[in-house]
Amino acid sequence: MLRLATFNLKDLFLPDVRAADQAFEAKLFADKTRYVADRLLRAQADVVALQEVGEPAALDAVLSLVPGYAAVVGTPDDRGIRCAVLSRRPIVRSAVHTTAALPFPVFVEGDPPPYGTALPLRRGIVEVVVTHEPFGDVHVFCIHMKSNLPRKLRKPTGEDVPLAGSFQRAEATVRSTVIRAAEALYLRRLADEAASPHVCVMGDLNDDRRSLSLRILYGDRETDRVLLSAIERVPEHKRWTTLHGGRPSQIDHVLLTPGLHGAIVRADVLNEDLRDHGPPVKDAPRTPDSDHALYWVDLGEPSPPSSEG
Numbered sequence: 001m002l003r004l005a006t007f008n009l010k011d012l013f014l015p016d017v018r019a020a021d022q023a024f025e026a027k028l029f030a031d032k033t034r035y036v037a038d039r040l041l042r043a044q045a046d047v048v049a050l051q052e053v054g055e056p057a058a059l060d061a062v063l064s065l066v067p068g069y070a071a072v073v074g075t076p077d078d079r080g081i082r083c084a085v086l087s088r089r090p091i092v093r094s095a096v097h098t099t100a101a102l103p104f105p106v107f108v109e110g111d112p113p114p115y116g117t118a119l120p121l122r123r124g125i126v127e128v129v130v131t132h133e134p135f136g137d138v139h140v141f142c143i144h145m146k147s148n149l150p151r152k153l154r155k156p157t158g159e160d161v162p163l164a165g166s167f168q169r170a171e172a173t174v175r176s177t178v179i180r181a182a183e184a185l186y187l188r189r190l191a192d193e194a195a196s197p198h199v200c201v202m203g204d205l206n207d208d209r210r211s212l213s214l215r216i217l218y219g220d221r222e223t224d225r226v227l228l229s230a231i232e233r234v235p236e237h238k239r240w241t242t243l244h245g246g247r248p249s250q251i252d253h254v255l256l257t258p259g260l261h262g263a264i265v266r267a268d269v270l271n272e273d274l275r276d277h278g279p280p281v282k283d284a285p286r287t288p289d290s291d292h293a294l295y296w297v298d299l300g301e302p303s304p305p306s307s308e309g
Contacts (some may be wrong), residue, residue, distance in 0.1 A: 013054035031288035049142035
């Protein structure tokens with residue numbers, strides 16, 4: 001059995017020594033470590049895709065409570081958050097994929113790139129390769145895509161232009177969608193180019209199953225590298241990973257190529273005590289819990305669907 005899991009930790013940072021309430025921050029960090037460790041111990045996953053990892057030392061603190069994992073940590077964005085992959089299985093190979101500018105399609109050959117360098121890959125995509133019989137090498141990719149919050153127009157100096165009116169807000173929504181589409185295209189190429197046909201994509205994709213970015217990741221259903229969602233193997237009443245405005249949604253995903261998808265034995269989302277954190281607030285105090293649920297999938301040998309799924 002190979003258990004795969006994805007978990008957005010929400011701001012797993014070390015305490016800010018500059019803060020006036022250092023003791024409170026330290027308490028939050030200690031609580032958060034227990035919260036994260038509790039779920040990792042409960043899941044007992046072989047490979048875990050993590051998002052919103054702050055300093056590598058913060059992850060080391062978690063791993064001291066959950067031994068047995070090797071970690072591959074990605075590059076940070078401007079906020080200092082990273083992706084990481086933990087594995088209890090021996091890692092055959094690993095890589096962190098970065099690029100200064102995400103390529104985006106042109107409509108006519110010879111056209112210049114439509115966005116220049118305006119579409120950087122903000123957080124490195126972490127890839128690990130582990131072995132699982134009868135499939136051999138399995139490529140696992142961890143990604144944390146752009147949120148669906150509107151992306152404001154930026155000045156050449158890097159400052160944001162304030163939104164003024166419905167049209168500007170609509171433009172900002174399109175920018176956000178374009179960024180996620182570009183990230184999905186970049187990852188779609190990585191999945192196509194993986195040395196093994198057995199690929200798993202996990203992470204916080206910040207979009208639901210019917211979104212443009214997910215349709216890009218699913219790929220062409222006429223090829224062997226199509227990616228299929230594992231969520232239908234989760235009991236129907238638990239198919240959500242976040243709660244915002246009182247509404248449950250699923251923006252954390254486990255996507256698998258057909259051979260792996262056919263080997264799903266069971267899956268679950270640990271959302272029993274997930275609470276609504278409300279809209280994001282800049283510089284708000286850190287919370288001891290996450291606003292995402294851990295989502296795990298068990299793979300065995302290809303078999304008919306289990307009644308537990």
